[in-house]
Amino acid sequence: MAFGEHTDPQIISVLRSNGAPGLEISLRDGAWASVPHDGDGDSFFVNVGDTLQVLTNGRFRSVKHRVVVNSEKSRVSMVFFGGPPPGERLAPLPALLGDGGRSRYREFTWKEYKGSGCKGRLADDRLCRFEN
Numbered sequence: 001m002a003f004g005e006h007t008d009p010q011i012i013s014v015l016r017s018n019g020a021p022g023l024e025i026s027l028r029d030g031a032w033a034s035v036p037h038d039g040d041g042d043s044f045f046v047n048v049g050d051t052l053q054v055l056t057n058g059r060f061r062s063v064k065h066r067v068v069v070n071s072e073k074s075r076v077s078m079v080f081f082g083g084p085p086p087g088e089r090l091a092p093l094p095a096l097l098g099d100g101g102r103s104r105y106r107e108f109t110w111k112e113y114k115g116s117g118c119k120g121r122l123a124d125d126r127l128c129r130f131e132n
């Protein structure tokens with residue numbers, strides 16, 4: 001099984017797999033890098049979601065990732081997605097803007113985010129609608 005490129009929408013994702021390879025992250029130059037897989041299955045992959053990128057005003061980046069097929073070992077993973085409640089208003093935290101800092105995103109609700117923009121393609125950038 002494969003999983004196309006995407007960013008996770010929520011605040012944080014905590015992933016545990018059976019140690020099979022396949023998970024890759026997209027680097028700034030567009031290349032894909034394999035996430036080290038732990039044969040013992042003792043490690044977690046912690047991923048910043050789109051919402052945390054907004055809360056930190058872009059300081060933490062929601063990195064695009066994907067899973068590629070592998071014929072050697074089946075990959076099984078379980079992910080916890082920590083996200084906000086539907087009516088929650090999301091915007092960069094004032095403490096992270098600093099004096100006179102520019103907010104890169106306008107305020108929006110989680111419900112708005114999960115609305116029409118999420119009906120597009122998996123790989124779509126869903127934050128651009130909220131950029132200032």
Ligand SMILES: O=C(O)CCC(=O)C(=O)O
Nearest residue numbers: 003008023065067077079
């Ligand atoms: O199974 C994996 O390794 C990745 C799954 C994933 O990226 C997701 O569920 O958002």
Ligand SMILES: [Fe+2]
Nearest residue numbers: 006007008065
């Ligand atoms: Fe994901």
